[in-house]
Amino acid sequence: MNSLTEENYLKAIYKLVAGEKGAVTTNAIAQKMNTKAASVTDMLKKLSDKKLINYEKYYGVKLTIKGEKIALTIIRKHRLWEMFLVEKLEFGWDEVHDLAEQLEHINSEKLVEQIDKFLDYPKVDPHGDPIPDSNGKLQIQKSALLSTFKKNEVCMMTGVVDHSPTFLQYLAKTELTLGSTIKINDINDFDRSLQIAVNKGKAFFISNEVAKNILATAKQ
Amino acid sequence: MNSLTEENYLKAIYKLVAGEKGAVTTNAIAQKMNTKAASVTDMLKKLSDKKLINYEKYYGVKLTIKGEKIALTIIRKHRLWEMFLVEKLEFGWDEVHDLAEQLEHINSEKLVEQIDKFLDYPKVDPHGDPIPDSNGKLQIQKSALLSTFKKNEVCMMTGVVDHSPTFLQYLAKTELTLGSTIKINDINDFDRSLQIAVNKGKAFFISNEVAKNILATAKQ
DNA sequence: ATTATTTTTTAGACTAGTCTAAAATTTATT
DNA sequence: AATAAATTTTAGACTAGTCTAAAAAATAAT
Numbered sequence: 001m002n003s004l005t006e007e008n009y010l011k012a013i014y015k016l017v018a019g020e021k022g023a024v025t026t027n028a029i030a031q032k033m034n035t036k037a038a039s040v041t042d043m044l045k046k047l048s049d050k051k052l053i054n055y056e057k058y059y060g061v062k063l064t065i066k067g068e069k070i071a072l073t074i075i076r077k078h079r080l081w082e083m084f085l086v087e088k089l090e091f092g093w094d095e096v097h098d099l100a101e102q103l104e105h106i107n108s109e110k111l112v113e114q115i116d117k118f119l120d121y122p123k124v125d126p127h128g129d130p131i132p133d134s135n136g137k138l139q140i141q142k143s144a145l146l147s148t149f150k151k152n153e154v155c156m157m158t159g160v161v162d163h164s165p166t167f168l169q170y171l172a173k174t175e176l177t178l179g180s181t182i183k184i185n186d187i188n189d190f191d192r193s194l195q196i197a198v199n200k201g202k203a204f205f206i207s208n209e210v211a212k213n214i215l216a217t218a219k220q
Numbered sequence: 221m222n223s224l225t226e227e228n229y230l231k232a233i234y235k236l237v238a239g240e241k242g243a244v245t246t247n248a249i250a251q252k253m254n255t256k257a258a259s260v261t262d263m264l265k266k267l268s269d270k271k272l273i274n275y276e277k278y279y280g281v282k283l284t285i286k287g288e289k290i291a292l293t294i295i296r297k298h299r300l301w302e303m304f305l306v307e308k309l310e311f312g313w314d315e316v317h318d319l320a321e322q323l324e325h326i327n328s329e330k331l332v333e334q335i336d337k338f339l340d341y342p343k344v345d346p347h348g349d350p351i352p353d354s355n356g357k358l359q360i361q362k363s364a365l366l367s368t369f370k371k372n373e374v375c376m377m378t379g380v381v382d383h384s385p386t387f388l389q390y391l392a393k394t395e396l397t398l399g400s401t402i403k404i405n406d407i408n409d410f411d412r413s414l415q416i417a418v419n420k421g422k423a424f425f426i427s428n429e430v431a432k433n434i435l436a437t438a439k440q
Numbered sequence: 441a442t443t444a445t446t447t448t449t450t451a452g453a454c455t456a457g458t459c460t461a462a463a464a465t466t467t468a469t470t
Numbered sequence: 471a472a473t474a475a476a477t478t479t480t481a482g483a484c485t486a487g488t489c490t491a492a493a494a495a496a497t498a499a500t
Contacts, residue, residue: 005487026448039488041449046486058448058495089334099328106326108319114309225457246478259458261479266456278465278478 002050004105007074009033009043010052013063014071023060072136073112078104079125079132080115087119109134124161124215146182147192147211149218154183159215167213174206175199182216222270224325227294229253229263230272233283234291243280292356293332298324299345299352300335307339344381344435366402367412367431369438374403379435387433394426395419402436 002010012032016024030040048055052067063071081103085091091099113134116122123139124130130138143158157180160167171177175198185203186195192208222230232252236244250260268275272287283291301323305311311319333354336342343359344350350358363378377400380387391397395418405423406415412428 003486027446035487036489037448038450038490042487085331089331089338091330091334095330099326099331102326102328106319106322108322110311110315111305111309111319114311118309223456247476255457256459257478258460258480262457 001107002052002070005043006047006050006052007070007105009040009047010063010067010071011074013053013061014068014075017063023056023062025060029061069136072132072138074104076132076134076136077106077112079129080112080119080122083119083122083125083131084115123159143215143217145212146194146206146214146216147208149184149216151184151187154181154219155216156181156219157214157216160213161215162213167210170210174204175201176206176214181219221327222272222290225263226267226270226272227290227325229260229267230283230287230291231294233273233281234288234295237283243276243282245280249281289356292352292358294324296352296354296356297326297332299349300332300339300342303339303342303345303351304335344379363435363437365432366414366426366434366436367428369404369436371404371407374401374439375436376401376439377434377436380433381435382433387430390430394424395421396426396434401439 009029012029013024016028016032026037026040026044029044030037033040044053044055044061047053047067048061051064052070053061053063055061078100081100082093082096085096085099086093116134122131124143130143132138145161146155146157149155157176157178159178160171176182180198181200183197183200184194185197188194192211194206194208194211195203196206197203229249232249233244236248236252246257246260246264249264250257253260264273264275264281267273267287268281271284272290273281273283275281298320301320302313302316305316305319306313336354342351344363350362352358365381366375366377369375377396377398379398380391396402400418401420403417403420404414405417408414412431414426414428414431415423416426417423
């Protein structure tokens with residue numbers, strides 16, 4: 001097993017790698033972890049010995065498959081706990097992060113799976129961040145809710161939040177389907193409803209409620 | 221704030237005090253904590269400096285009001301988490317203890333209060349152990365389920381687990397009420413139903429289902 | 441291309457919590 | 471009451487994770 005500190009370093013490295021293509025630097029990790037470079041170097045040696053990272057002195061660090069899997073299971077736990085706090089315990093999204101940072105280190109496979117089931121297997125958290133599956137695999141790309149895009153932005157639909165037949169049948173009546181190109185023509189300030197054009201076709205309106213249940217990634 | 225280790229020592233001392241009237245010995249704590257006497261002595265000095273225990277060298281230790289309150293809030297969290305795991309996440313009672321030992325150290329007042337609310341403010345866990353309130357006060361005595369008593373034992377009813385009108389109305393038809401003296405005349409091995417006499421009156425039968433929802437303390 | 445600057449690593453030290461072995465104290469036994 | 475046995479405390483050492491200060495390496499600037 002890995003210590004709480006090791007888990008936090010792995011998570012920090014994972015998140016830094018996501019931003020950059022190359023390796024992650026010691027200083028970047030130190031900043032993210034609120035520690036000093038010297039402490040990071042010590043930990044990198046340790047994680048390297050455990051084969052959780054590939055570490056090249058003075059160059060940088062990448063996660064191994066093993067290390068990435070651990071990072072992803074922690075992120076899975078973090079996002080499931082956030083969902084749980086918001087959906088079941090009346091927490092606001094702005095107040096769950098720090099608490100989830102504690103809960104993500106609770107060590108029980110069964111607990112995670114039961115929480116997942118209790119939440120009815122969510123695929124994304126309401127930030128649009130995908131929740132890794134129990135094997136540490138991201139089933140979907142990191143997407144944002146359509147409701148978070150700005151006027152004149154163009155994006156591609158990647159998924160839905162609400163999987164109910166009602167919602168999917170509604171979508172079927174429009175051109176909105178996986179892979180559709182969506183342009184935000186206008187946003188109504190009053191009710192946050194959107195005027196959108198799908199696949200460069202005729203523009204139409206969708207409510208904020210609908211927009212909040214559509215996932216998309218920015219195009220270009 | 222107190223470290224996880226400090227919290228565990230306080231909890232251990234609380235539980236040991238509950239058994240004994242006097243002070244708790246170093247060796248007893250060492251045994252409960254799976255550490256050595258030397259380690260315990262170190263920790264006792266630390267807890268004493270923090271005014272969480274009254275520590276007399278070579279004699280023993282007692283919790284201060286402050287220390288007891290901390291112990292009770294940890295026990296509160298432990299029992300609420302156990303209830304949550306069993307009631308909401310389909311865990312068995314035999315598999316929740318170790319997990320609750322992790323969860324009890326999660327530091328968030330709001331989380332505890334929301335879990336309490338989510339469970340509809342349980343007063344006891346199904347072992348009959350009382351759940352301290354948010355001020356660290358035990359509202360009720362430690363009781364056991366009537367179903368756990370043995371043939372010919374005499375006890376006093378202290379509470380119910382099921383607070384539903386249906387159940388309470390059923391009880392009202394019998395002499396079973398808070399403070400009633402109950403003697404277990406016989407136990408049916410097949411369905412675990414009980415033949416009991418209340419307040420030395422006429423004997424009657426109750427099912428195991430009913431017995432599991434009645435709390436009682438041993439008499440004499 | 442040589443020097444200056446920044447980054448990273450090493451070396452040595454500190455804290456929390458643990459240990460073993462030895463010393464101090466209390467309790468039990470003769 | 472004196473000694474033996476058990477318990478508790480002290481002393482010194484170890485690990486994980488952190489730090490500061492100094493050395494080593496890489497990057498940038500002249």
